[in-house]
Amino acid sequence: MSKSAGRMHFINTRLPLREDNQLYELKAEDGKWVCIRQQNGFLDAADAGLTLPMAPALAGTDLKKLEEAECIDLQGGIMLPGLVDCHMHLDKAFSLGQVSNISGTLQEAIQNYSQAVPDFSMEQLAGRMLAAARMALSYGTTTIRSHLDFPVHLGREVAFRTIEAALEVREKLSGRMNIQYSLMVPFRGDQAAVDEAVEEALCMGIDVLGGAPHLAADPEGEISRIFRLAERYGVPVDLHADESDDPEKRTVLSIAEQTIRYGYQGLVTADHLCSLSAMDEKDGQFVITKMEEARLNAVTLPAVNLYLQGREDRGLVRRGTTRIRELLAAGIPLAAASDNIQDPFHPFGRADLTQIAQITSYAAHMGGKEDLMQLLRMITDIPAGIVGCESYGIQEGNACDFVVTDAADVTQLLSGTSMSRWVYSNGGWQSALYAARAYAMDNQ
Ligand SMILES: [Zn+2]
Known part of the structure; x- marks a missing residue:
């Protein structure tokens, strides 16, 4: 029976x-x-x-x-609520076979992926995304926020191919997992055409606006533009921020400022924040205080940053991860997430958040009893709050x-x-x- x-x-x-x-x-x-x-x-x-x-x-x-x-x-x-991976790139996952990265730097990964993307068919993109999402599900992740490339400057058809593949995958997995998409708002190309394409993508079902403004020639201008668009359409903001070893990269300060200007406290997430670790104590503390004032969320992506950052260091090589313990101590909601899986940004990874929690513990010297609980929260409650899961737990x-x-x-x-x-x-x-x-x- x-x-x-x-x-x-x-x-x-x-x-x-x-x-x-x-x-x-x-x-x-x-x-x-x-x-x-x-x-x-x-x-x-x-x-x-x-x-x-x-x-x-x-x-x-x-x-x-x-x-x-x-x-x-x-x-x-033990039983845990479904894990929440709040920063993935499903569209890039498993592309390492098609896109190499010989230097192992972030710059070469971005360049090579951008060159290869026009050649990916919708079937290839959807197949890889489905495989990555399913892999995450099999390790216990039931909610994902994935960033999606949106290279309007390479042609509308190319940009929308990724969006359509992503929406198809979400549909296929609906009833099995919750997937949110964050659009990487491009800073190249004709601004009016990009804005129009962003609006169309949001109408199609994209949930969040993102991007990597620290890579733009005018980061402040890009950040204001993304906030303007986000406010117009009433969506949260989730930005790659200061993924760099250069302590002078501080776009997170502009992100904090715009968050307050737009009344977006609690709705904005800053990811990576590698340069925060490169700063001296005083500057690092100043940035964290500003993040606190703006009620920013943060995400550390330790596997990818350990792999990509510190490439120019000799001898004592920087870890590249953000100030994990300090952000947690300040009470900033800090999640740990997968980022890239077997692509030019990161040749390894299996969409397993318990592995990410373990890597976080090595990167941030977290192994005590309370640390383990904190790590567990960084892959459950905290990212659930960041992506706005209702009634989690x-x-x-x-x-x-x-x-x-x-x-x-x-x-x-x-x-x-x-x-x-x-x-x-x-x-x-x-x-x-x-x-x-x-x-x-x-x-x-
Ligand atoms: Zn990312």
Whole structure:
């Protein structure tokens, strides 16, 4: 007898974001959590009032068994809400085979990708994006914000090909994951034509305006323009900011200023902020204070910045990541995200946020008990707030959207000793595969 759809029952579950190390019994109905109860010690099937057998511990459990199980015994394993990767580039993922980067610099990556993009067909773009999103899902990510290139200067058809592929992928995955798109507003080409194309992309369903104004000849002008457009269309702003080793790069100050001018506090995100680490203490603190005043969100992309930055240093090579601990200490919402996956910007990566959390811990010397909790929040609650997820988290009344693993605790999860993930979102199990297999899935 199969149980009714949308009903879930877990026992012996730890919820690490509650920071209490207690065991919980959880029940969901019609895709929502209806009961989350702290247990008094371990439960067995009889304690839980069950006559049907429970699924055993997760290791080796296939999807069918999970679907049919009356109750799932996590045996002390942990459950997290679906992870949130708030800065990806799905359109570029897996393009390394077509686009090389011999010097390994950000400049060559941008140049080579831009040269190659007119040759990508919509099918190629959509296929790569789907593969990357599915890979993320299989590792427990159920919400993504992806930036999208929008090279209007290479021709409207080229620019809109990426948008159309992206929207097709979102449609294909709807009901399985939530995807937001942020447009990389180009600073080249005829401004009126670009503005018109931006408006069209927003009408088609793009959610956020972004870009990389620190690379423009007139960063301040670009930043004002993006804010003007964002205000006109009522969308949030998410900008690549100061992805550079040069301590003089401080476009984040203009971003903070415009945020206040437009009353956009809480709606603006600054990503990378590598130059913040290159500044001296006094200047770094000044920038962080300005970010605080404007209530900016921030995102660190440690895998990519460790790879791309510091290329001209000899001897003591800079890490390239931002001032992670200082931003957190200042109370700035700072998420950690994947950025690029196997493309000219970053030859590695697997869209696995627990790996990103681990890399963040190496980059920022975070390994204590409180640090691990902070890292966990940087891939869950904090990015959920940044992208505006409503009712996020494992709470009664919220959507039953979670990832379970066979890790016994957060240390095991972040040390990568537990590779298996089981992901549930929008009323169904999404993957009982070992995550590495996801990329091989067909493009159905
Ligand atoms: Zn990026």
